[in-house]
Amino acid sequence: MVILLFILLLVSLYGIRISSFHKNYISLDSTNAIKGLFAVLILYSHMRQYLILTDTFANNWYLAILNYIGQMMVTMYLFYSGYGLMESQRKKPDYQKDFPKRRLLKILLHFDIAVILYIVLQLIIGNHYSISEYAGSLIGWTSVGNSNWFIFVILALYVIFYFSLCFWEKGAKGFFKKYERENMILMTVFVLCVFLWLILYSAQEGSRWINNIMAFPLGICYSMYRRKVEEQLNKGMCYYIVFLILTLSLFAWRSLIGIDKFGVCTCIFALWTVLLSMKVKFNNKMLQWLGTLAFPIFILQRLPMIALTEMGVNQNVWLFVMIVIPLVLVISHLYNWLLNKLDKEILKI
Helix, strand or coil: CHHHHHHHHHHHHCCEEECCCCCCCCCHHHHHHHHHHHHHHHHHHHHHHHCCCCCCHHHHHHHHHHHHHCCHHHHHHHHHHHHHHHHHHHHCCCHHHCHHHHHHHHHHHHHHHHHHHHHHHHHHCCCCCCHHHHHHHCCCCCCCCCCCHHHHHHHHHHHHHHHHHHHCCCCCCHHHHHCCHHHHHHHHHHHHHHHHHHHHHHHCCCHHHCCCCCHHHHHHHHHHHHHHHHHHHCCCCHHHHHHHHHHHHHHHHHHHCCCCCCCHHHHHHHHHHHHHHHHEEECCHHHHHHHHCHHHHHHHCHHHHHHHHHCCHHHCHHHHHHHHHHHHHHHHHHHHHHHHHHHHHHHCC
């Protein structure tokens, strides 16, 4: 199975560019390439849950690498989401006006269509859930066989961001008058993210619900101070010193503490990835395309996995892999194409 990681490495290295500084390191194409890389890693990670892998050197390395990366596979999605939302509201004064439709309703509509597909599949194979489980699955609180936690968390974070925009729409007042609106938005988002963290910590099982949350306000913060960060990093050896510190901190924290629940490790990883992307550019159309399919890949990938497992195909590891990967990509592409048309018809966006 380690050959799958080797293939991904070869694809990632194709067209790679190394420079003293890539000005568009956090552009849509660049971030899509990075998201595409992690989308495949998430696919690999979920796929192993349906397979019985033999105890071989290659399989053990495959599992070890995926286990080591762990929840950091999802970190950049939340970081880039926070960054992208803050960039958008800075460029569009009335950004919050269409936010519920363009962000919240769009994600919820796309996700719920996928959930319906899972419910249909589960009914076909004879699995049934309670009414509360079906209802909760529509917002990602519960699962009907699909991956759900990420959708609930991203929806909650978007609500937090939207509330913060509206709350400080006319600027800070009273004691906070001396602070800029953006600083107050960041502060409000951070405080509410802590509350979200506490709620999920007490209500949900599994650290996956909480250990990436703080990457979202970190992305917002980076949007606000990116120019200043870039100026400092381009002075002398500053970039290399900071990159070395982040690298040592990441490996030390990951090795000694692991991917902690509060998200220190994932936040270090987000900053490390951003700094790496300043010098190393994944100039790869394939990864960029995969990045545009990251959302459907994430929410649809378990459909063929469940169906093929029910048919017993997972007993043959390579047959399962050779069917699942292209099938996930095909249905994700079709899903994306159809939903884009649906957005224009229903949401008018």
